[in-house]
Amino acid sequence: MPINEDLKRRLLAVEINYLRRSARTSRQERKTNESIRNTMNATEMVIDIIERRGSKWFGHLLRIPDEGWSQKPHKWKPHGRNKRDANSIMEEESEADEKNKKYTIIVSGLVIHFLLLLAVFDVYFASPLDNGMSPIRSTSNPPAKRLVLFVADGLRAEAIFGEEKEELIPFLTDKLKNVGSWGVAHTRVPTESRPGHVAMLAGIYEDPSAILKGWKSNPVNFDSVINQSTNAWAWGSPDIVKIFNKDKLSKIHISSYDAQIEDFGKQDTGILDTWVFQKVDVFLKNEVKSCTENCDQYFTNGNTFFLHLLGIDTAGHGYKPHSKEYKDNIRLVDRNIAIITELFNNLYQDGLTAFVFTADHGMTDWGSHGAGTDHETEVPVIAWGAGIEKNHKRQDINQIDLAPMLASLIGIHIPINSLGILPVNYINSSQENKAQMMKSNVLELLEIYNRKKLRTKSGALLYIPFKFDEFINEKLQQLQSLNTESQTDYLIFECQNLIKYLDKQLQKCQPQGGAILQQDSAPCYKSKEIMAFFKNKMINVLDWPGNSPDLNPIENVWAICKARLRKIDCTTKTKMIEAAI
Template structure:
C-alpha cells in the first residue's frame, strides 16, 4: 500500500501478506504470531522447499563444473623399455614438513637434519616439491604416489576410502610394504589390483593432537620396519619376495604434522621431530643397505604431502603449505652438481638455507610418481599427469629420451580416452576437437620423436616429448572443461530467473502497489501472455532440452542445470503483468529519490561485501556506513539518545574485527575466559533486572519463576563452559591431553544448550534472552582467541538493532531504508568476520574441548557448528523484529534471498580455473561460502521460528511485553 507523510511526500513500506495495514504494537509475544505464521505459510513453506532444492543444485553445480574427477579408465600402460637402475624404492613421507624448516639452519647455523643435509652435499639431488590446493594429506599423497591432483569433492568423501579407483606406483609394483597412518595407507591398498600391497598401521586413537609424544608415531614406524626385516630372516617365503625387483617400501611419518597442529611449526617440539625423522631415516638406510649387502640397487626418496602455516594449519595455498622438500639418492639418481647461480626462485627464504652452491631442482608434486616409476622400471601410473624430472636421473641421453617418450605416450593414452568419451556424448555436428592435437598431428609428432631417437638426436627428442606432454595435458584440461561454458550459462540463467521470480512475489504481495483486483485480473493481459500459451511454449522448450540431453547421454545433473532455468523463467513469464502494473502505478519522476535510496545503497553495500571477501578492510568501511546510515536517513532517532549512541558504538566496535588477525593464527584463551566472565556478570544482572520488572507488573509467578530458574541455570552453564575451557587449555599446555571428565562436560553442555531455548517463555524479551544464553556455551567451548569478543559485540549490535527498528517503526519511517541492508550486512559479516574457511583450512585447536583424536568428520562438524551459531542468533533477531514491528517476515526473507543470490552470482562470475592455485582455490571457496550462507538462511528461516515460538511448557496466556 501507499503511505503519505505529513509533508505530502509519498513513501513505500511493506504491508502484511493480506494487504491490510496493521497497527504497530511493541508489546508482542512470539505466541501471538505463531499460529498466524503456520496458517498463512503453506505457500511460503513450498517456496522455501523449492528454493532450497534450487540452491542445493546451484551449490552442487560448482563441483560438477570445476571439481569433477579428472580420471579416465581403459588406458594401456606404458613403461620405458630400458633396464631399470634400481630393484627397489624406499619412500619416506614426512607428513606436514615445511621446506624452510627442513632446509633451514638453527640459531647456531646447524642443520636440523644433518644426515639428509650430508646426502644433499655428497650423494644425491634436492629441490622443492610444489603442491597444489587443497594442501591436505589425502590429495598430497595421491599426487605423490599416483601422480594426479585429486579434486576437492573426493577429499570431502573421506580420507580413508577411495571415492574413485585410480592407479598408483604401488599398484604397478611387484610388491609394496607400507607402515604408518590408518588414514593414508588403506586408500592405496584397497585401490590396488591383486594382493600385493601390504600395510601395517597403528590405531587412529594414537593420533592425538593434544599428546606430548606425537613423535612416537614416527618411532613406531621405524620400529616396525626393523621388526619386519628381522622377521624376514626367519620367514623364507617373505625373504624370497624381498629378493625380487620392482619393490616399494613406504614409510608414512605423521609425527611432524601432528606436532605442527598442536605446537605450531616454530615450536621446539616440531623442530625436534625433524631431527628424530632425520635420525630414523639414517637408521633405515643402514638397515636396507645391510639387508641387501649394499648391492647398490636401492633408491631413496624423502618428501612430504604438504607443509603448514605458522599458526599450525594447512589446506590452502600459503607458500608454507605448498612448498615441501624433496631429497633423492641411491640407484639411478645423480649426485650433487654445482649451481650455476643463474636460476632465480620465487621464494625469498631459500637464501638462508646456505645451499646456493648446490644445484636445486624443483618439481611439481605429481612428477615424483613418474620419477619413482622410472627408477624401478614399472609402468607410469595410468592416471598420472606428472612429467618425468630428467635432471634427477643418473642416465644417458638415450635412456632419458626413451623414458620421457614413454611418459608422453602415457599422457596421450589419457588424452585419447578423454577425447573419445567427450565425442561420444556430443552431437557430431557440434563437437569441437582440440585443434592443437588432432589425431593426424598426434601421429606425426610420435613418428618424429621415434625418428629422432633412432638418429641419435636425443636432446631434440627429449624436447619434442616434453612439448607433446604439454599439449597432452592442455588437451586433457580442454576436454575436462569442455561443457563448462554451457553449464555455467545454464546456472547463470537459473540465478537470474530465481531473482526475478522472487522479486515478482515481493512486488505483487508485499509492496502495496498491486491491488488484489489487479492481481486477479486476467482480461487486460495480451493473448500471447495468457497462461496456457506460455506454459505450452515452455513445455516445448523443456521437451526439446530433454531430448538433446538424452541423445548425448549426459549425466542426470545436466538435466537439472538446464531444466530448472526453464521452469523459473516460465514462472517469470506468467508474472510479467506484475511489472506492467508496477510501472503504471509507480510514478518514476515523483518517487525517484525513494527508489534510489531503496536500490542503490543496498547494491553498493553488496558490492562492498563482495570486495570485502578479497579486501577484509572494506568490511570495516561497510560497518561504519551501517553505523551512520539510519542516523542520516532518520534524524528523529536521536530522540532516543541511548539507542542511537549504543548503535553507533557497537557498530564501530564490530568494525574493528575485520582488521584483526585471522582467528587461528594466534591462540589466546585469555580472550575466551574474559568473554565468559563478562557474559556471566552481564547475564546475571539482566536476569535480576528482568525478574524485578516482572514482579513489579505482578506477572504470573509460576511462569516467571520457571523462566528465572532456566536463565539462572544457563548462566551457571556459561560459567562451567568458561571453567572447562580454562582447565582443558591448561591440561593441553602441560601436554597432558584432554581429560575425560572435561570431554564429557563439553558434550553435556552442548546437548543442554541445544534444548534450553525450548524451556523458556515465548515472549520476545524472554525467548531472545534465553536463545542468546544458550548459544554462548558451545561458542565458548569452540573458541581459541578473540572470536568470543566478536560474539559479545555482535549481540550488542543486534540488541540495538531491535531498539532501532522499534523506534523507526514508531516514527513512521520506512523500514525498507534500514532493515534489509542491515540484515544482509550482519549475516555476511558474521560469516566473514569469523575468517574460517572450513573447505580449505584445518584447525584442530578449536575443538580440543570435545576431541583431540584425529576424526576429520567430527572435527569438521564442530567447526561448522561454530560458524552456524551466529547465524542462528541473527535469524532469531530477524524473526523478533517481524513480531515487534508487524513487518511481514516473508517479504524480508525474499529480499534477503535476492541480495544473497546477487552476491552468489558475483562470485560465480569470479570463479577461475587459471592462475595460481591459491587464486583458484580462493575464488571457488568464496562461492561455496556464500551458497552455504543462502542454504543456512533458508533452514534458519524455519529454525528461528521454532526457537522463538516453541515451548515445552503448557501454553499460558501472556500479557503483552
C-alpha cells in the same frame, strides 16, 4: 408464495457445476470469469421472474407448489451459515485458483534452482579421472631394483633448508650436498595428508567430486605407484596407508598403528615415528634377512617400501613449527633414516636401492595447514641412491612429478591417471634410457588425452576434430624416427616440449558439460628453449663443466642470439633445431 429454498439450491448447484466445467476447459481466464458473472446474473433474473409472476406460469415446469406469491426484493439473499450465493462461491474458487498458481510458481522455482545447482556440481565437481587407458611401462632398463620412500607428514621446506639444516638433518644434508638431488616440491590446495599422498604416489591432484564425501576420501578408485609395484610394504597411519590398497591386493602389505595413538596432545610426539622405524627394523632383520621360504618377493625387481611418518605433523599441531618439540622430531626422523638406509644397504648389497625423502604438505607458523601459503605448499624433496643424479643446485618440481619419477626409478608402469612430468634432471642413467623414460611419459599422457577426447566426443552435440591431433600425430612419427636414429638429445628435448603442450590440452579437457574444447595452434619453440638446447650441446661438445666460470664469454654470445631469435618465426626455429642435430 416464496420460491422453494430447496429449488433455489438445486438451480444454483446446476449452474455452479456447469460453470466449474466451463472454467476448467477455458483457456482465457478473463473471459471465463466474465461468462460466469453473466450467467449468474441471468440465473438471478430467472429466479426473480419466478418469484414475481407466480407459479401459474412456471410452477408446472419447476414443480413449485401454488401457495401464493408475495413481492420480493430484486436480489434474494440466502439465510443460514451454509447457504451461499453463487458469486461468493465463485470468488472463493477464484481465490483458491490464485493460491494454487502461486504454489505452482514456488514449486517450479525450487525445482529449477535445484536443477541449476545440480548442473553446477555436474560441470565443475565431476571427477576428472577416467578409466580404460592402457598402462605404459616407464622403462625396460630401470636404474634401481627397489625404492624406499620416506614421507614426513607436515614438514615444510623452510624448516630443513634454512640455516639450521646441518644441525637438524646432518644425514640428509650430507646426501643432498654430496651424493643426491634435492629441491622443493610444490603442492596444491587443499594441503592435507590424503591429497598430498595421492599426488605424489598417483600423480593426480585432489578430485573435485571428493566434496560429496566431505573431503574424507577419494570417491573414484585411482592407480598409484604402490599397486603398480611388484610388491609393496607400507607402515604408518591407518588413514594414509590403507587408502592405497582398497582392492585388498595380496602383493601390498599394510602395517598401521591404532588410530587412538594419534593424540595431538602427547608430549612425546616422536612415538608415532619410532613405531614405524621399529617395525621396519624388525621386518628387515626377522623377515627378509632370516627368510628361508618364498624369499623371491623380497628380492625381486620393482619393490616399494613406504614409510609414513606422522610425528612431525603431530608436533606442529600441538607445539607449532618453531617449537623445540617440532625440531626434536625432525632430528629423530633424520637419525632413524640414517639407520634404515644402512640396514637396506647391508641387506641388499647390490647398490640398487633408491631412496627418496619428501613430505605431503607443509605447515603455517600457527600450526595449521589446508590453505595455499608458501609454508603449506612448499615441501622438501631429497633423493639419493641408485638412479639418482648428483645435483648440487636446487631442482624444484611439482608434487605430482614424483609419481613418474618413482615409477621410472624401478621400471614399473606409470600410474594410468598420472599428470606428472618426469623430472629428468633427478635421473642418473644413460641418455638412451632417459629418452625412453621421456617417451613413455609422453605416451602415458597421450593415453589420458585420447580417453578424455573420446568422452568429449561421445557427450558433445557438435564435435569438431582438433587441429592439435594432427600436430600430435606428426610429432609421434618424428619421435619414432629420432628413436630409430638414436638421436637421444633431440628426442629428450622434443619429448619435454611435447609434454608441456599435452599438459595444456589436458587442463582444457576437464569436464565442462560436453562443451567443445578450446584449440591451440601448433606449438612454437621459445627462444630460451632453443638457447638452452644449444648451450647444452656446446657444453657437451667442448666437454665444459656446467658450473665453470669460463662460460661467461658463451653467455655473452647467448644474449646476442636471444635478441635475434625473438624476431624469427616458428618454422625457422624448428628448422634450426633440426639442422643442429
